[in-house]
Amino acid sequence: MTAATDHTSAERTRDLLTGVLLGDDFRREHGFWxxxxxxxxxxRPGRGSTEEERRALAYERLRHLNDSLDGDAPPTGPRALAALHEWLGPVDPALTTVAGIHYNLFLGSLVDHDGEHRRDLSDFLRLRRVGTFLCTEVAHGNDAVAVETTAEYDRERDGFVLSTPHAGAQKFMPNTSPCGGPKSGLVAARLLVDGHEHGVFLFLVPLTDEVRTLPGVRVRLLPTRTGSPVDHCLTSFDRVFVDRTALLDGEHGRIGEDGEFSSAVANRRRRFLTSIGRVTSGKISMTACAVGCARAALAVAVRYGGHRLISGPRGSDRVPVIAHRSHHGPLASAMATVFAMSLLHRRALDRWEEEGPGEETERLVAVAKGWVTWEARAVIVESRERCGAQALLEHNGMSELLTGIEGAITAEGDNLAxxxxxAAEMLFATAPAGPDPLPAPFPGPDAFDDPGFLGRLLVRLEAIWFDRARARMRLVPHGDPLARWNAASGPALRGVEAHAQRQAAEAYARAVAALPEGPARERLGALQRLFALERIARASGDLLAAGLLAADQVDGLPDRLEELTAEIAPHLPELAESFALPPEVLADWPIARPDYVDAYDDPEAPWRPDADREPSSEER
Structure with a gap:
């Protein structure tokens, strides 16, 4: 085989694996970003130095982004939003935050509720006004249905008066300062008509001009959040009037020409969930952002591990640090997890696009968001540690990725919530979906080479945790639902984690089966088995006790994991290349470059022949 043939084969393997991560049509779907x-x-060199400059930079970049659309539709669909977050997240978390809020929560909500009013959106499409979203309050986060900002219908003026009744009702963390230019917001508020409350709806409210807040709107910057700075604020309203078109109405509720409220949705909670339906797209976006950030961190760690030379076993030899099992072992594990995260993200995204709102689909999106963002944090922490002290420096990107992922873990619903x-929904399901359970341990030493066997073990592991949760709940007498939930919640939450792992493993199996015979399928198959076996090893005692693993199989797990790690380790660089990160982006992180030492060179040091310095006394 010639060098040219080898190169062509390597490119094909890389492209096939990129297709696994990004989809078959990845050039069209992701090429723009x-x-x-x-x-x-x-x-990265364009970043400002002060917090104020860096906050302003996010909005400058947002305008560059918007101008680059060049007449194309704004990215308000779930697939376009996911791609936006997947690629911008590793580059600039602050930009990703303001872009996601503007295009998804703000503009997307306006598009979704563009009913009888037919609003002129040109100011927001051309970014003459930036959009933001004001739902969470100081005292109401995951229970946003209980927000206390009010919007009282004024019959005489045919509009609404927005008020903040107390400190706990201040809107918490929207980007509402004048930074970035004039802004409008969608404000979640309780609709009051003649003293009767009809639930929480969204209202379009102008907030600032180019330099200051508008009358009745009070905005105060919050203390800087760790990481990439955004103008997070406390926002309150002192009898701010908006006309009737400010209400984002629809079948879930509207004010008629007679000033009377009507709704086709009787349940107030459902009205609220309809109003903030864009939060589900937000969950998908947070998952995409986490996937992109984890891939970037891992790619940098793999590259740095190959560039960083240390003393070899004989002392005089120099070997890359990634040659050591203690170094490449955690990175191989992270690689298997990153592919699983990517596959679960795409499974949830595809399901949402195909099926739309529905209990099972929305639950998959939520479970994926929680599991992927938590796993991303673990991958980024591991990647940072593998790069040592240099990865703590901001210019090497890792610290910003780590603080950025903390925001994704909390945004669009805290993961635990x-x-x-x-967990509560699944606890009462009759049985988990998936393949038939195993009747007995799989015989023979080759059990762990059978992906079908591994997948069925993960199905049973999910069932084990939910069975335990139900058993614990039955120990608590009826009549105290909180005590019953507290008894069941621990194992039920483990069941949700197992459900996410099972979904990822099923997506892995389909991806492997879809690849042609050859190196790409071999690489992905090894990652698939490593991912599943690591999860099975952590629960081997439970599976042994359930009669689903034999004692000799449990005893052989460490050796099989070592063999898979050794199989994957030599291919870590090409697997990282399949992430398709542009070389210009990687070059902005010094430790990702072979010449990373040059980033720390001293132009005036004595080792520089061109240094402009005074000779020492000895030299004189």
Whole structure:
């Protein structure tokens, strides 16, 4: 085989694996964003130095992004929003935050509720006004249905008066300062008509002009959040009037020409969930952002591990640090997890696009968001540690990725809260979906080479945890629902984690089966088995006790994991290349470059022949 043939084969393997991560049509779906982050406005050297400059930079980049659309539709659909977050997240978390809020929560909500009013959206499409979203309050986060900002219908003026009744009702963390230019917001508020409350709806409210807040709107900057700065604020309203078109109405509720409220949805909670339906797209976006950030961190760690040379076993030898099992072992594990995260993200995204709102689909999106963002944090922490002290420096990107992922874990519903909701729903399901359970341990030493066997073990592991939760709940007498939930919640939450792992494993199996015979399928198959076996190893005692693993199989797990790690380790660089990160982006992180030492060179040091310095006394 010639060198040219080898190169062609390597490119095909890389492209096939990129298709696994990004979808078969990845050039069309992701190409715009890949090209965008290569351009000068998005390069890291352009970052400002002060917090104020860096906050302003996010909005400058948002305008560059919007101008680059060049007449194309704004990214308000779930697939376009996911791609936006997947590529912008690793480059600039602050930009990703303001872009996601503007295009998804703000503009997307306006598009979804563009009913009889037919609003002129040109100011927001051309970014003459930036959109933001004001739902969470100081005292109401995951229970946003209980927000206390009010919007009272004024019959005489045919509009609404927005008021903040107390400190706990201040809107918490929207980007509402004048930074970035004039802004309008969608404000979640309780609709009051003649003293009767009809639930929480969204209202379109102008907030600022180019330099200050508008009358009745009070905005105060919150203390800087760790990481990439955004103008997070406390926002309150002192009898701010908006006309009737401000209400984002629809079948879930509207004010008629006679000033009377009507709704086709009787339940107030459902009205609220209809109003903030864009939060589900937000969950998908947070998952995409986490996937992109984890891939970037891992790619940097793999590259740095190959560039960083240390003393070899004989002392005089120099070997890359990634040659050591203690170094490449955690990175191989992270690689298997990153592919699983990517596959679960795409499974949830595809399901949402195909099926739309529905209990099972929304639950999958929520479970994926929680599991993927938590796993992303673990991958980024591991990648940071593998790069040592240099990865703590901001210019190497890792610290910003780590603080950015903390925001994704909390945004669009705290992970624990949305997993608890999923756990409560699944707890009362008759049985988990999936393949038939195993009747007995799989015989023979080759059991762990059978992906079908591994997948069925993960199905049973999910069932084990929910069975335990139900058993614990039965120990508590009826009549105390909180005590019953407290008894069941621990194992039920473990069941949700197992459900996410099972979904990821099923997506892995389909992806492997879809690849042609060859190196790409071999690489992905090894990652698939490593991912499943690591989860099975952590629960081997439970599976042994359930009669689903034999003692000799449990005893052989460590050796099989070692064999898989050794199989994957030599291919870590090509697997990282399949992430398709533009070289210009990687070059902006010094430790990702072979010449990373040059980033720390001293132009005036004595080792520089061109240094302009005074000779020492000895030299004189």
């Amino acid at each position: 890949q090209r965008l982050i290569r351009t000068e406005p998005f390069r 949305i997993h608890a909701k999923a």
